Amino acid sequence: MATPIxxxxxxxxxxxxxNGQLGRTVDTAALTLSTGSASAVSARGGVxxxxxxxxxxxxxxxxxxxxxxxxxxxxxxxxxxxxGAYRMALLSQGTITLDTSDAVNPRIDLVVAQxxxxxxxxxxxxxxxxTGTAAPVPAAPSITGLHVVVLAQIxxxxxxxxxxxxxxxxxxxxxxxxxxxxxxNSQAERDAIVNPPDGMKIFRRDTGNEEIYKKSSSSxxxxxxxxxxxxxxxxxxxxxxxxxxxxxxYRKVQAGPQPRVYFRGSLKPNTNLAIVMDLTVSGxxxxxxxxxxxxxxxxxxxxxxxxxxxxxxARLRIGSNGQVRGEGPQGNLAWxxxxxxxxxxxx
Numbered sequence: 001m002a003t004p005i006x007x008x009x010x011x012x013x014x015x016x017x018x019n020g021q022l023g024r025t026v027d028t029a030a031l032t033l034s035t036g037s038a039s040a041v042s043a044r045g046g047v048x049x050x051x052x053x054x055x056x057x058x059x060x061x062x063x064x065x066x067x068x069x070x071x072x073x074x075x076x077x078x079x080x081x082x083x084g085a086y087r088m089a090l091l092s093q094g095t096i097t098l099d100t101s102d103a104v105n106p107r108i109d110l111v112v113a114q115x116x117x118x119x120x121x122x123x124x125x126x127x128x129x130x131t132g133t134a135a136p137v138p139a140a141p142s143i144t145g146l147h148v149v150v151l152a153q154i155x156x157x158x159x160x161x162x163x164x165x166x167x168x169x170x171x172x173x174x175x176x177x178x179x180x181x182x183x184x185n186s187q188a189e190r191d192a193i194v195n196p197p198d199g200m201k202i203f204r205r206d207t208g209n210e211e212i213y214k215k216s217s218s219s220x221x222x223x224x225x226x227x228x229x230x231x232x233x234x235x236x237x238x239x240x241x242x243x244x245x246x247x248x249x250y251r252k253v254q255a256g257p258q259p260r261v262y263f264r265g266s267l268k269p270n271t272n273l274a275i276v277m278d279l280t281v282s283g284x285x286x287x288x289x290x291x292x293x294x295x296x297x298x299x300x301x302x303x304x305x306x307x308x309x310x311x312x313x314a315r316l317r318i319g320s321n322g323q324v325r326g327e328g329p330q331g332n333l334a335w336x337x338x339x340x341x342x343x344x345x346x347x
Contacts, residue, residue: 034178043175045173050071056073063162066111076149102156181210184204229294242270264338284317287324295320297320316336
């Protein structure tokens with residue numbers, strides 16, 4: 001009979017000897033995204049995303065004080081991935097006062113989520129500041145051998161008595177459960193994921209894109225975004241129209257690979273004029289010009305409701321140059337509706 005490979009005691013098996021390492025490896029690490037290799041598993045340390053305030057985000061307070069938002073964190077054991085990872089939490093917002101600045105040289109401090117594992121009742125989980133050494137060209141303090149997740153880096157200039165937002169660089173790495181969507185801060189952080197599984201989802205915090213990994217092409221594909229410009233007042237400058245009912249406006253929403261622009265409201269002629277839907281008038285009457293970033297890649301033609309009872313639908317041309325013009329039917333309109341008009345933005 002072939003010799004089996006021992007995996008140690010099963011977690012929560014009756015009669016087994018259970019210790020902290022077993023819990024860290026088959027409980028915490030097993031319930032956290034693994035970013036190990038073919039030779040060994042490794043729990044990805046980091047902050048767990050949460051609704052509400054940004055979890056474990058570091059902010060400037062008053063004087064040399066900083067505040068840290070509450071949140072949960074997975075902290076890998078620094079000895080070896082075989083030692084698993086720790087779960088810890090800051091349950092309410094906390095404040096830390098940094099050490100006094102050096103009179104001559106700047107320094108760099110690190111704010112970390114840290115586990116001090118002494119193997120006994122003195123062990124502790126904490127949010128700590130690793131104070132750097134002041135120098136003409138300072139370096140961040142080493143975290144080698146420490147069970148930590150870095151939350152922020154703080155540039156402490158010489159002879160200062162207060163910390164401001166510009167001094168704080170967010171260094172949070174995020175993690176998730178197996179199969180969960182992973183938040184990443186940049187393309188570089190995404191590309192550093194070793195051998196991602198097929199179908200893995202990430203959220204790019206720098207672009208707002210949701211992406212999925214396709215193993216057959218070894219590439220990340222955008223599957224959705226959460227960007228929305230909000231409603232922007234319709235641009236009537238240089239036209240003979242004015243805003244009518246429904247708060248005329250436009251907006252851009254990207255909920256997939258291609259952003260889409262939407263219109264709302266209605267326009268009416270300026271005093272003593274009528275909206276002339278006529279191709280003979282400089283290619284149609286100008287209703288407004290959309291800025292770059294809200295224009296189609298090529299001209300788009302849509303229909304819009306009008307005040308004409310005989311021909312209640314007008315044709316609008318939305319040009320790749322941003323000009324929105326009325327091109328028919330020919331006649332004078334008391335108003336023209338923009339409600340329901342939408343198109344893919346491409347320029």
